Amino acid sequence: MGRSPCCEKAHTNKGAWTKEEDDRLIAYIRTHGEGCWRSLPKAAGLLRCGKSCRLRWINYLRPDLKRGNFTEDEDELIIKLHSLLGNKWSLIAGRLPGRTDNEIKNYWNTHIRRKLLNRGIDPATHRPVTDHPTTPTTTSTTVTTTVNNHNVTSPPPPDIISFATAKPAHVKNEEMEEDTKLNISSPDHQKQERCPDLNLELRIGPPQHHSSNMIPSISYMQQPLMTGGTICFACSLGVQDNKECRCSANATSGNNNNNVGFDFFKIKNGALDYRSLEMK
DNA sequence: AAACATAGCAACCGCCAGTAA
DNA sequence: GTTACTGGCGGTTGCTATGTT
Numbered sequence: 001m002g003r004s005p006c007c008e009k010a011h012t013n014k015g016a017w018t019k020e021e022d023d024r025l026i027a028y029i030r031t032h033g034e035g036c037w038r039s040l041p042k043a044a045g046l047l048r049c050g051k052s053c054r055l056r057w058i059n060y061l062r063p064d065l066k067r068g069n070f071t072e073d074e075d076e077l078i079i080k081l082h083s084l085l086g087n088k089w090s091l092i093a094g095r096l097p098g099r100t101d102n103e104i105k106n107y108w109n110t111h112i113r114r115k116l117l118n119r120g121i122d123p124a125t126h127r128p129v130t131d132h133p134t135t136p137t138t139t140s141t142t143v144t145t146t147v148n149n150h151n152v153t154s155p156p157p158p159d160i161i162s163f164a165t166a167k168p169a170h171v172k173n174e175e176m177e178e179d180t181k182l183n184i185s186s187p188d189h190q191k192q193e194r195c196p197d198l199n200l201e202l203r204i205g206p207p208q209h210h211s212s213n214m215i216p217s218i219s220y221m222q223q224p225l226m227t228g229g230t231i232c233f234a235c236s237l238g239v240q241d242n243k244e245c246r247c248s249a250n251a252t253s254g255n256n257n258n259n260v261g262f263d264f265f266k267i268k269n270g271a272l273d274y275r276s277l278e279m280k
Numbered sequence: 281a282a283a284c285a286t287a288g289c290a291a292c293c294g295c296c297a298g299t300a301a
Numbered sequence: 302g303t304t305a306c307t308g309g310c311g312g313t314t315g316c317t318a319t320g321t322t
Contacts, residue, residue: 016290022310038307054308055291065302105311106289 066098
């Protein structure tokens with residue numbers, strides 16, 4: 001047999017929280033701390049499901065929540081992180097101290113989606129809405145840009161980011177990008193990818209400890225490293241010195257180490273568990 | 281001023297991975 | 302090894318506020 005049920009389905013309130021319920025929840029968590037959401041409602045004298053308490057605390061009552069409007073920098077960071085991670089709102093929230101996944105999700109759906117559409121960018125794919133599968137576009141990394149001793153021919157638009165590698169024109173861009181994101185390294189891909197074993201199973205450090213890096217990270221990501229005509233995602237994220245990256249950019253890693261915001265996901269410092277991002 | 285449309289956001293729902301029993 | 306619960310996540314809903322006609 002498993003555990004007992006998390007909460008009584010009956011006799012629980014739903015809908016908007018009252019001030020009194022908020023106060024009870026805050027008082028209880030201040031005294032006893034977070035955790036054991038199952039027993040919390042009863043212990044705190046709340047007629048709520050533990051799940052509901054957790055959500056209310058995390059999304060609304062937590063004292064370290066930032067509240068207020070998103071800044072332009074936060075906007076851009078969300079866009080870029082979304083282009084990397086997709087709808088992984090909790091991961092994205094992990095890079096925005098004081099913001100919750102729910103808040104970012106809402107903000108994306110209400111503001112950023114429209115913003116991108118106005119720019120002619122598909123918010124789902126981060127590519128121009130008129131993009132044709134067989135036509136190389138600015139979202140493809142066939143652009144040869146150079147940062148730090150790398151060739152530059154045409155820098156990518158600031159809000160479009162892709163980690164696909166150069167590939168024959170008959171290969172759909174979508175397939176390329178998905179494969180790269182998912183770290184699918186077919187033999188054919190390995191011929192062309194400098195960092196074939198890039199793994200997006202990233203482990204991220206606690207945001208509150210790195211918030212000062214947030215802004216430099218943005219500027220760095222607006223100038224991703226190119227490796228022979230392709231963007232090396234690992235380098236872009238600042239893992240040149242790590243095992244994760246075997247691309248040629250390592251040759252200049254000494255310089256890159258000085259790059260501000262280089263350690264975007266704080267990977268250099270070792271294994272970091274994104275779950276530690278949960279804001280407490 | 282009233283009616284309607286739209287935007288914003290808090291909260292719920294359902295699913296899933298991990299894990300206690 | 303199996304069952305069933307917990308905690309967490311992403312998607313969606315529905316209420317409220319604001320804007321427009």
